[in-house]
Amino acid sequence: MIDCVDFSQHFSDYLEGKVSEEYEKLIDEHLAACSNCAKLLANARLVIKSLKSLPKITASEDFNRVLRRRLAQEAAKERAAGLERMLNTIRALPVKPIVVTFAAAAIIAFAAVIIETYVISSNEEKVLYSPRIKPPPFPGSSQTAVYQQKQSTTGPMQIGGFNLPDSSSLFFPNRTIDSTLPETMFQSLRDQFQPVKIIKY
Amino acid sequence: MNNDNKNGSSPSDEELIEQFQHENLYAFEEIVRRYKDQLVNFAYRFLGDIGEAEDIVQETFLRVYRKKKAYRNVAKFSTWIYTITGNLAKTELRRRKRRKILSVSSLGFEDKDYELRDGKKGPEESVDDILKEDIVQRAIDSLPEKFREVIIFRDIQELSYEEISSILKIPLGTVKSRVNRGRFKLQEKLTEYLKEIKE
Numbered sequence: 001m002i003d004c005v006d007f008s009q010h011f012s013d014y015l016e017g018k019v020s021e022e023y024e025k026l027i028d029e030h031l032a033a034c035s036n037c038a039k040l041l042a043n044a045r046l047v048i049k050s051l052k053s054l055p056k057i058t059a060s061e062d063f064n065r066v067l068r069r070r071l072a073q074e075a076a077k078e079r080a081a082g083l084e085r086m087l088n089t090i091r092a093l094p095v096k097p098i099v100v101t102f103a104a105a106a107i108i109a110f111a112a113v114i115i116e117t118y119v120i121s122s123n124e125e126k127v128l129y130s131p132r133i134k135p136p137p138f139p140g141s142s143q144t145a146v147y148q149q150k151q152s153t154t155g156p157m158q159i160g161g162f163n164l165p166d167s168s169s170l171f172f173p174n175r176t177i178d179s180t181l182p183e184t185m186f187q188s189l190r191d192q193f194q195p196v197k198i199i200k201y
Numbered sequence: 202m203n204n205d206n207k208n209g210s211s212p213s214d215e216e217l218i219e220q221f222q223h224e225n226l227y228a229f230e231e232i233v234r235r236y237k238d239q240l241v242n243f244a245y246r247f248l249g250d251i252g253e254a255e256d257i258v259q260e261t262f263l264r265v266y267r268k269k270k271a272y273r274n275v276a277k278f279s280t281w282i283y284t285i286t287g288n289l290a291k292t293e294l295r296r297r298k299r300r301k302i303l304s305v306s307s308l309g310f311e312d313k314d315y316e317l318r319d320g321k322k323g324p325e326e327s328v329d330d331i332l333k334e335d336i337v338q339r340a341i342d343s344l345p346e347k348f349r350e351v352i353i354f355r356d357i358q359e360l361s362y363e364e365i366s367s368i369l370k371i372p373l374g375t376v377k378s379r380v381n382r383g384r385f386k387l388q389e390k391l392t393e394y395l396k397e398i399k400e
Contacts, residue, residue, distance in 0.1 A: 012381040043388045043395050050337050050391070050398075051356040055330075057245045059237040060255060067233065067259050074263060 002026045007037045011044060083111050214278035222269050229269075232278075233262055239358065240286050246353045247290045248297075249342045257289045280367045283360075287350060287368060294346060333394070340390040348383035355380050 002023075007030055013019045014027050031038045090103050212220070212228075214235070220228035240261060244254035264285055265272075272281055341349060354365045362380075366373045388395070 008385070009378075009381065012377065012384060040388070044384050046395050046398060047384055047387050047391060048356055050333075050394075051341075051352070051387075052359075054246070054334055054337060054357060056238070057242045057251065057254070059241045059258065060251075063237055063241075063255060063259070064233070066255075067262055070259060070263055071266060074267065 002030050004030075004034060004037055007031075007034075008040070011037075011041060015041070015044060015048070079111065083107065215274055218265075218269065218272050218278050219274070222272070229266065232265065232282075236279075236282055237262075240282070243283070243353060243358055244286060244290050246338070246341060246357050247287075247349060248293060249338055253293055254290075257286060257293060260289055261286045276367060277364070280364055283354075283364075283368045291346065291350075333398075336394050337391070340387055340394075343390055344383060344386055348379055348386055351376055351379040352383040352387065356384075 007014075007027060010019060010023070010027070014024065019027065031041065086107060087104055090100055090107070093100065212231075214232070217228040217232050217235075221232065237258060240258045241251075241254050244257045245251055248254055248257070261282065265282060272278065341352065344352065350369065351365060354360045354368065355362070360368075362373055362376050366376045369376070
């Protein structure tokens with residue numbers, strides 16, 4: 001025979017069918033004799049049911065756009081930190097201040113060009129460019145292009161084993177494809193899509 | 202969560218993060234698609250504020266993006282990402298408590314003018330349903346943190362005890378006992394509500 005304390009310690013296991021058959025029988029016997037514990041069990045069932053029936057909250061429609069913006073800011077911050085490290089290295093060099101100033105100015109100008117090239121604006125959207133991926137050969141050496149699905153292709157569009165994201169996607173809004181995809185993925189892209197507009201050279 | 206496929210059509214979470222570690226941005230997109238809703242749901246139930254919940258999930262994905270190499274395929278990916286969100290949510294909760302202590306004019310939980318969750322109302326969801334949801338959400342909000350997190354993981358997100366134990370890095374027995382006690386506490390807080398829905 002078990003008592004109320006034993007029951008209170010194991011009622012969750014009992015509810016979820018995680019007690020042995022033998023112990024289950026003991027609990028059943030106790031419940032038949034104890035109205036307080038029977039009530040507690042009924043209430044626990046209601047509580048769990050209420051929790052499980054709470055509506056599932058989903059991310060807002062704006063979620064991807066905000067995340068994309070934050071990722072772009074993050075990438076820019078990383079580059080700025082890299083630049084700062086470089087400048088510190090230059091500052092530490094045993095040369096005259098005027099030389100350091102010119103060198104720093106040259107680096108800042110160079111970095112500005114790089115950032116403009118790598119964080120490409122497309123209306124209000126931004127496409128991230130990953131400089132670590134080697135650009136594949138592409139006529140005109142464009143960096144970003146709008147692609148259109150070829151009429152001859154059927155079935156779900158896939159790149160590198162993934163369904164092509166829709167226009168709400170993080171990195172490729174408006175089906176703008178970064179031509180710096182790995183070469184194998186890019187080949188699969190060219191089989192299914194044709195470039196219709198070159199955005200940036 | 203998606204771990205059912207090693208050779209089928211859709212990659213598992215672990216395969217996705219591995220591909221993302223090799224700079225495949227599509228893999229990261231897929232991770233975001235799979236997890237954003239469930240993490241927002243978890244964070245919202247934990248904090249009771251949709252704005253804060255979204256912010257925390259955004260930060261979670263930024264950390265996954267930034268620290269992708271930190272993931273080692275020894276634990277499930279879902280465990281890793283829930284740990285990140287859980288820690289951020291707890292930090293936010295503590296920050297909120299500190300703010301409350303510092304602000305003389307701040308209201309306590311009992312006095313707080315709660316705003317009902319707006320939008321995202323399903324077609325079958327009535328005002329009555331939303332009021333009931335608000336009562337249950339208030340009860341969750343009033344649970345101590347250690348009970349709140351296990352109750353949400355177990356009874357709302359429906360994670361296994363083993364996974365909760367891995368996420369929170371506490372023994373399995375402790376998880377079970379906290380779930381048990383958390384359910385007791387919720388019953389106490391929902392006494393009136395339970396009477397009402399029984400009638």
